[in-house]
Amino acid sequence: MGAYQSSTDEVKRRLDAAWSAREAFGSMAPHQRAECLRAVANALDASRDMLVTQAMAESHLGRDRLVGEVGRTTFQLRLFADVVDEGSFLRVCIDRADPQWPPGPRPELRRMMVPLGPVVVFAASNFPFAFSVAGGDTASALAAGCPVVLKAHPGHPVLSDMTAELVSAALLGAGAPPGTFGLIHGDDAGRAAVTSEVIAAGAFTGSLGAGRALFDLAAARPRPIPFFAEMGSLNPVFVTRQAMAARGTAILAEYATSFTLSAGQFCTKPGLLFIPAGSIDDAGLADALLAHQDGAPLLNGHIQEGFVERLHALQGQRAVRSVVVGDRADATSPTPSLLATSAATVIADPDAVLFECFGPASVVVDYASDAEALRAAEAFGGQLTATVHGEANDDQAEALVGVLADRAGRVIWNGWPTGVSVTEAMVHGGPYPATTAPSSTSVGTAAIERFLRPVAFQSLPDRLLPPALQDANPLALPRRVNGAREGA
Amino acid sequence: MGAYQSSTDEVKRRLDAAWSAREAFGSMAPHQRAECLRAVANALDASRDMLVTQAMAESHLGRDRLVGEVGRTTFQLRLFADVVDEGSFLRVCIDRADPQWPPGPRPELRRMMVPLGPVVVFAASNFPFAFSVAGGDTASALAAGCPVVLKAHPGHPVLSDMTAELVSAALLGAGAPPGTFGLIHGDDAGRAAVTSEVIAAGAFTGSLGAGRALFDLAAARPRPIPFFAEMGSLNPVFVTRQAMAARGTAILAEYATSFTLSAGQFCTKPGLLFIPAGSIDDAGLADALLAHQDGAPLLNGHIQEGFVERLHALQGQRAVRSVVVGDRADATSPTPSLLATSAATVIADPDAVLFECFGPASVVVDYASDAEALRAAEAFGGQLTATVHGEANDDQAEALVGVLADRAGRVIWNGWPTGVSVTEAMVHGGPYPATTAPSSTSVGTAAIERFLRPVAFQSLPDRLLPPALQDANPLALPRRVNGAREGA
Numbered sequence: 017m018g019a020y021q022s023s024t025d026e027v028k029r030r031l032d033a034a035w036s037a038r039e040a041f042g043s044m045a046p047h048q049r050a051e052c053l054r055a056v057a058n059a060l061d062a063s064r065d066m067l068v069t070q071a072m073a074e075s076h077l078g079r080d081r082l083v084g085e086v087g088r089t090t091f092q093l094r095l096f097a098d099v100v101d102e103g104s105f106l107r108v109c110i111d112r113a114d115p116q117w118p119p120g121p122r123p124e125l126r127r128m129m130v131p132l133g134p135v136v137v138f139a140a141s142n143f144p145f146a147f148s149v150a151g152g153d154t155a156s157a158l159a160a161g162c163p164v165v166l167k168a169h170p171g172h173p174v175l176s177d178m179t180a181e182l183v184s185a186a187l188l189g190a191g192a193p194p195g196t197f198g199l200i201h202g203d204d205a206g207r208a209a210v211t212s213e214v215i216a217a218g219a220f221t222g223s224l225g226a227g228r229a230l231f232d233l234a235a236a237r238p239r240p241i242p243f244f245a246e247m248g249s250l251n252p253v254f255v256t257r258q259a260m261a262a263r264g265t266a267i268l269a270e271y272a273t274s275f276t277l278s279a280g281q282f283c284t285k286p287g288l289l290f291i292p293a294g295s296i297d298d299a300g301l302a303d304a305l306l307a308h309q310d311g312a313p314l315l316n317g318h319i320q321e322g323f324v325e326r327l328h329a330l331q332g333q334r335a336v337r338s339v340v341v342g343d344r345a346d347a348t349s350p351t352p353s354l355l356a357t358s359a360a361t362v363i364a365d366p367d368a369v370l371f372e373c374f375g376p377a378s379v380v381v382d383y384a385s386d387a388e389a390l391r392a393a394e395a396f397g398g399q400l401t402a403t404v405h406g407e408a409n410d411d412q413a414e415a416l417v418g419v420l421a422d423r424a425g426r427v428i429w430n431g432w433p434t435g436v437s438v439t440e441a442m443v444h445g446g447p448y449p450a451t452t453a454p455s456s457t458s459v460g461t462a463a464i465e466r467f468l469r470p471v472a473f474q475s476l477p478d479r480l481l482p483p484a485l486q487d488a489n490p491l492a493l494p495r496r497v498n499g500a501r502e503g504a
Numbered sequence: 505m506g507a508y509q510s511s512t513d514e515v516k517r518r519l520d521a522a523w524s525a526r527e528a529f530g531s532m533a534p535h536q537r538a539e540c541l542r543a544v545a546n547a548l549d550a551s552r553d554m555l556v557t558q559a560m561a562e563s564h565l566g567r568d569r570l571v572g573e574v575g576r577t578t579f580q581l582r583l584f585a586d587v588v589d590e591g592s593f594l595r596v597c598i599d600r601a602d603p604q605w606p607p608g609p610r611p612e613l614r615r616m617m618v619p620l621g622p623v624v625v626f627a628a629s630n631f632p633f634a635f636s637v638a639g640g641d642t643a644s645a646l647a648a649g650c651p652v653v654l655k656a657h658p659g660h661p662v663l664s665d666m667t668a669e670l671v672s673a674a675l676l677g678a679g680a681p682p683g684t685f686g687l688i689h690g691d692d693a694g695r696a697a698v699t700s701e702v703i704a705a706g707a708f709t710g711s712l713g714a715g716r717a718l719f720d721l722a723a724a725r726p727r728p729i730p731f732f733a734e735m736g737s738l739n740p741v742f743v744t745r746q747a748m749a750a751r752g753t754a755i756l757a758e759y760a761t762s763f764t765l766s767a768g769q770f771c772t773k774p775g776l777l778f779i780p781a782g783s784i785d786d787a788g789l790a791d792a793l794l795a796h797q798d799g800a801p802l803l804n805g806h807i808q809e810g811f812v813e814r815l816h817a818l819q820g821q822r823a824v825r826s827v828v829v830g831d832r833a834d835a836t837s838p839t840p841s842l843l844a845t846s847a848a849t850v851i852a853d854p855d856a857v858l859f860e861c862f863g864p865a866s867v868v869v870d871y872a873s874d875a876e877a878l879r880a881a882e883a884f885g886g887q888l889t890a891t892v893h894g895e896a897n898d899d900q901a902e903a904l905v906g907v908l909a910d911r912a913g914r915v916i917w918n919g920w921p922t923g924v925s926v927t928e929a930m931v932h933g934g935p936y937p938a939t940t941a942p943s944s945t946s947v948g949t950a951a952i953e954r955f956l957r958p959v960a961f962q963s964l965p966d967r968l969l970p971p972a973l974q975d976a977n978p979l980a981l982p983r984r985v986n987g988a989r990e991g992a
Contacts, residue, residue, distance in 0.1 A: 039910075088607040111929040119576040119926060123919060127929035130909070132942060216942075235723035239885070239936045242943070397727070408965070417968050421618070421959055422527075428962040431611060440987055441599040441613035443960035448727045454620060454704075454957040455730070462958065469942040470950065471909055472931035474916040477896070480905050499928055501989070 020173040021202035027209065033195030034134035034163040035214040040193040042131040042161040045483070046106075046491060048191055050097035053158060055190035056150055057090035057097075059182040067178060071144045074172035076313035076348070081278065082145070089145040092152055092438050096159035099461045103493035105129065105160075105468070106484050110497045113475070123475050126485040129468035131161030132242075133216030136209040138230065140221040141171035141315050142281045148172070149179035149199065152438075152459055153219035153244075158187075160467035163196045165215070167206040171316040176201075210234050210243070217467055220245040221283070221458065223322075224372070224449050231452045244466050245452040246445065248372045249400035250287040251433040254389060254416050257292045258407040259430075264295060267405055268304035271378070274432040276305075276352045279312040280376035281319065284401055284433040287372060290359065290389055293382035298339045301354060301380055305340050311351035314375060320348060323375030327353060330379065333368050335361040342376065352376040359383035359392040366395045386412045390419055398447030398454065399424040401433035423447060425457065508661040509690035515697065521683025522622035522651040523702040528681040530619040530649040533971070534594075534979060536679055538585035541646060543678035544638055545578035545585075547670040555666060559632045562660035564801035564836070569766065570633070577633040580640055580926050584647035587949045591981035593617065593647075593956070594972050598985045601963070611963050614973040617956035619649030620730075621704030624697040626718065628709040629659035629803045630769040636660070637667035637687065640926075640947055641707035641732075646675075648955035651684045653703070655694040659804040664689075698722050698731070705955055708733040709771070709946065711810075712860070712937050719940045732954050733940040734933065736860045737888035738775040739921040742877060742904050745780045746895040747918075752783060755893055756792035759866070762920035764793075764840045767800040768864035769807065772889055772921040775860060778847065778877055781870035786827045789842060789868055793828050799839035802863060808836060811863030815841060818867065821856050823849040830864065840864040847871035847880040854883045874900045878907055886935030886942065887912040889921035911935060913945065 022030070044052070060067065068082045075082075099105055106128045113124040135157040139148040146152065149166055157164050168176035180199035187196045200209060210218050210233045218234055218241065220227050227245030234243035255267055268289075275286050314320045331338055335357050342353035359381050362369055369379060383389040393416055396402070402420035406413030406429070421427050425446030436444050442460030445451045451458075456466045473481055483490050495502045510518070532540070548555065556570045563570075587593055594616045601612040623645040627636040634640065637654055645652050656664035668687035675684045688697060698706050698721045706722055706729060708715050715733030722731035743755055756777075763774050802808045819826055823845050830841035847869050850857055857867065871877035881904055884890070890908035894901030894917070909915050913934030924932050930948030933939045939946075944954050961969055971978050983990045 084608075091607045109929040111925075111927040117925065117927070119579045120572070120923070122925045122927055125914075125925065125927055125929035127931055231728065232723070235720070235728070240719065240723070240940060241936075242941070414968055417964070421961070421970075425958070426613075426960040426962055427964065429964040429968070431963055435608070437599075437605065437610045437613065438607060439599040439605070439610055439613055440984065441597040441615035441960055443615055443958045445958070447957070448729075452728060453730070455953075457958060465943075469935070470913070470931045470933070470945060472914040472929055473909070474914060475919055476905070476915065476917040480902055480917070482909075496928065 020168070020170065022200040022205040024208070027200050027205045030165050030198035030200050031209060031212050031214050033198055034165050037163045037193040037195035038133050041163055041196045044161065044192070046100045046103055049159070049161060050100040052187050052190040052192045053093045053097040053100065053155065055186040056183050057093035059186035060086060060150060061090050063182055067175065070175045070178055071172065074175050075141070075144045075315050077144070077278065085143060085145045088438065089150055092146065093150065093155045095438060095461060096155045096464065099464060100159050103491060105464050106493055107470070108484055108493050108495040110485070110495060112498055125472050125474055126481065127470050127472045128482065128484050130471050132467050132469055133162060134165060134214055135162045135467055136165045136167060136206070136215050136218045138167045138206060138218070138220040138222065139169040139176065141169045141319065142278070144172045144175055147221045149176050150183050152463060153221070156463035157219065157467045159464050162216070162467045165209050166197065166199045167209060168199055168201050171318070173201060206230070207233060211237055213239070215241060217241050218243040219458065219466065222247065224248060227452065242466070243452055244456055244458065246283065246458045247449055247451060248283045248374065249446065249450045250370060250372060250396065251284050251399060251401045251403070252288045252290065252393070252396060253286045253403040253405065254290045254393065256404070256406040256410050256412040258410045258412065259405040260292050260295045262407055268296070268301065269307070270432060272304040272308055274434050275378040276308045276376050277434050279314055280352070281315055281374060282434050284436060286378060286403065286433055288379045288381050290381045290383055290392060293384050298356065301339045301356065305352055305354055308352050311342070311344065311349040312376070313349045319374065323350070323373065326371065326373035327375070327377050330355055330369070330373055330377070336369065336379070339380065350376055355379045357381055359388045362392045362395050363388070370396065390415055393419040396423050398450040400444060400446050400450045401426045401428060403428040403431065403433055405430050425450065508656070508658065510688040510693040515688050515693045518653050518686035518688050519697060519700050519702050521686055522653050525651045525681040525683035526621050529651055529684045532649065532680070534588045534591055537647070537649060538588040540675050540678040540680045541581045541585040541588065541643065543674040544671050545581035547674035548574060548638060549578050551670055555663065558663045558666055559660060562663050563629070563632045563803050565632070565766065573631060573633045576926065577638055580634065581638065581643045583926060583949060584643045584952065587952060588647050591979060593952050594981055595958070596972055596981050596983040598983060600986055613960050613962055614969065615958055615960045616970065616972050618959050620955050620957055621650060622653060622702055623650045623955055624653045624655060624694070624703050624706045626655045626694060626706070626708040626710060627657040627664065629657045629807065630766070632660045632663055635709045637664050638671050640951060641709070644951035645707065645955045647952050650704070650955045653697050654685065654687050655697060656687055656689050659806070661689060694718070695721060699725055701727070703729060705729050706731040707946065707954065710735065712736060715940065730954070731940055732944055732946065734771065734946045735937055735939060736771045736862065737934065737938045738858060738860055738884065739772055739887060739889045739891070740776045740778065740881070740884060741774045741891040741893065742778045742881065744892070744894040744898050744900040746898045746900065747893040748780050748783045750895055756784070756789065757795070758920060760792040760796055762922045763866040764796040764864050765922050767802055768840070769803055769862060770922050772924060774866060774891065774921055776867045776869050778869045778871055778880060781872050786844065789827045789844065793840055793842055796840050799830070799832065799837040800864070801837045807862065811838070811861065814859065814861035815863070815865050818843055818857070818861055818865070824857065824867070827868065838864055843867045845869055847876045850880045850883050851876070858884065878903055881907040884911050886938040888932060888934050888938045889914045889916060891916040891919065891921055893918050913938065
């Protein structure tokens with residue numbers, strides 16, 4: 017890992033090319049830009065088998081999972097194409113001149129969103145398609161009209177180059193200017209991009225340490241830029257007393273399935289399961305893992321080292337006991353580990369337990385009372401997700417939902433956080449440390465908003481306005497006029 | 505100035521109170537929160553004469569201007585009340601469960617915006633009402649449901665206390681919880697607030713130096729927070745050859761009026777006017793200032809010192825000549841100064857000329873060719889505004905509009921940047937260094953978006969959903985359902 021490094025010259029060429037592309041790409045008509053996204057999706061679909069084979073070799077993920085992930089990735093690209101075609105994302109808004117406007121005569125103002133400029137995207141290792149070269153950050157940045165400089169993840173460099181070649185060719189073929197997409201390798205290259213004057217924003221999916229370091233670089237620039245880092249989450253799950261009594265065994269089985277899925281290598285892996293004290297003994301907890309004895313390969317050596325380190329840190333806590341000690345934790349295909357502690361421990365010393373252990377391990381936490389469960393919920397910082405399992409007319413659930421909604425980007429009822437649907441309403445974000453930008457999402461169509469800024473045009477003659485704002489509405493965009501939706 | 509300093513204890517009490525208020529205030533029904541904003545507006549209107557008298561004493565601004573500014577401020581509060589009542593700002597969006605969703609079964613997802621939490625607002629000196637205690641940042645933060653800790657500007661501490669008392673009482677009277685609004689004095693207090701764990705976001709209007717320092721503090725926190733600083737602008741105005749030929753004298757007279765308005769103490773003051781070389785001599789330029797010989801008082805000693813320093817820095821540049829040297833530049837009521845240079849200078853050494861000189865001074869810049877004017881436009885960093893004066897069928901204007909829209913939050917045609925209308929389409933923002941957050945505006949109804957974050961609820965039973973998301977739509981909010989506007 018890490019053997020691939022773009023040279024300083026190569027990085028500069030990619031950055032300069034992105035800068036050169038920005039005007040032409042940013043001003044493409046929406047339907048043309050939508051075709052660019054569809055061309056990328058088509059190119060990936062057409063080369064799916066080749067891509068999946070390479071991804072299997074570099075990521076150790078299974079064929080079915082990877083085939084599904086390509087499907088998710090191309091669906092996402094096409095969904096953003098539809099968003100661009102539909103045009104609401106431009107947020108066109110026209111306030112006509114009004115001499116009677118109460119605080120003083122109002123000039124005509126027309127507002128739209130414009131692209132921020134070239135974006136550097138840092139790929140993740142755990143989704144070699146959906147959060148990598150042509151993943152959600154790339155799709156949303158391109159949809160917004162921003163050229164992308166993609167910092168490849170060292171976990172799958174060959175796949176990254178293959179994908180990038182397809183993306184670049186598809187964009188060119190669909191009429192995007194050269195430089196709209198470029199790939200770079202290596203941490204030095206990534207830092208050079210984040211601190212480059214031509215870059216207007218950054219997006220990242222990965223660890224808290226790396227995300228924060230890049231955010232700090234972005235904020236410390238002479239000209240600071242927004243940096244959207246999604247840095248993982250503990251994704252606590254709370255099971256109410258009623259739910260545990262009604263369907264505890266089923267919940268535990270689902271929990272075991274969820275936290276071991278893809279060897280626990282999801283930023284939405286449930287890291288802690290809160291259950292009522294005394295509802296099950298350790299033998300019962302261990303039984304839940306019986307169906308997950310085989311283990312699954314970790315993505316790469318870096319992930320494996322981090323997993324072992326974090327797992328040992330958890331196992332070494334005095335107030336944490338090991339319910340199931342996974343086999344081969346320090347090998348490439350560890351079997352799952354299950355730990356247990358008490359809510360009192362979480363409350364008394366959150367830092368001892370509340371850190372992400374990326375991989376096949378999770379912690380069961382028993383709470384002595386409803387109040388203690390609530391206090392434990394309050395101990396969490398920002399989360400991507402938080403889940404409650406409850407029953408109808410379950411008083412305990414209501415307070416939990418309130419506390420968790422205050423901390424998470426997504427609150428789930430009687431389900432599991434793994435699996436992030438790509439829709440309009442999805443929020444894959446949350447307060448720090450889940451992300452560096454609580455007002456944003458990195459999955460779902462609202463992700464496009466991260467890469468846009470508003471511009472208002474005051475009293476411009478029609479011919480000088482961008483087509484999106486012209487009176488005749490040549491792009492047939494949804495618009496708000498004088499505070500109301502046009503045509504409504 | 506600066507004699508008022510909140511004690512450490514006082515600051516802590518204000519911060520703790522804001523934290524305590526956040527749940528109750530954040531979950532008020534929209535129409536109740538709207539009433540809070542209207543109560544504040546009514547309280548200010550009812551005490552207008554008292555407030556204006558105090559503002560005259562502390563800011564040296566005239567009565568008419570201040571009476572108008574109170575009107576603008578209360579209009580703004582009521583406009584945000586209407587925004588809250590209307591409910592679109594919550595961006596309610598419901599994706600119903602869809603087992604056929606292409607990448608995999610989609611769960612039901614319901615999204616809305618929720619308040620970020622307590623906001624620290626830094627008041628400005630040049631608008632003792634509209635950008636101060638009950639100004640735009642306060643109005644938009646309260647509208648979003650965020651308690652406000654207001655760091656008073658040392659230029660009008662007594663007015664700040666008077667206003668804060670009215671605001672607090674009005675909020676309490678309208679049912680907001682205690683602590684929804686609190687005032688603090690002093691730079692130490694401001695820094696303590698920006699770095700306080702209870703603060704979720706910051707907003708600022710003022711100088712580049714102070715804004716950047718606070719942004720850096722916000723970004724360097726263990727938990728970074730968004731910090732929305734509006735830090736001023738040069739607001740270049742470009743006059744095309746055709747426009748200069750057709751109405752040069754009128755344009756120069758309007759320019760003189762705009763840059764001397766309120767002694768040039770606007771962040772939208774036109775700092776540079778680009779005109780064709782040879783179109784007017786220095787005597788002609790000086791004539792434009794004949795109607796503005798009286799001078800006007802500066803806001804305070806700090807502003808005056810900064811003005812003198814910046815003016816001397818401009819006058820000291822080898823390639824800058826003084827066309828009109830204002831009287832009493834180092835006194836409290838300087839008369840306006842007019843400087844001149846060439847576009848070649850701006851292009852060759854932007855840093856020598858392109859800095860804000862807050863006060864009654866501006867620079868006329870002559871350009872030798874259309875291409876040189878464009879290159880000069882390209883030398884500018886982020887701006888709040890940029891203006892073009894042109895004629896019908898004016899080819900020169902089109903390229904200028906394109907370059908300037910790339911750099912500014914608002915592009916103005918045949919007008920002047922001073923005067924920022926409070927409307928839905930207004931953008932008072934722009935790329936750095938105009939602001940630290942290019943995607944935001946600090947004036948206009950979109951300013952509310954700075955203080956909100958999205959939360960998605962997955963598969964929750966109706967009774968556990970916030971009222972805004974419940975099926976029956978008890979708050980009668982505009983909603984999008986399955987990608988389309990409900991009822992459309």
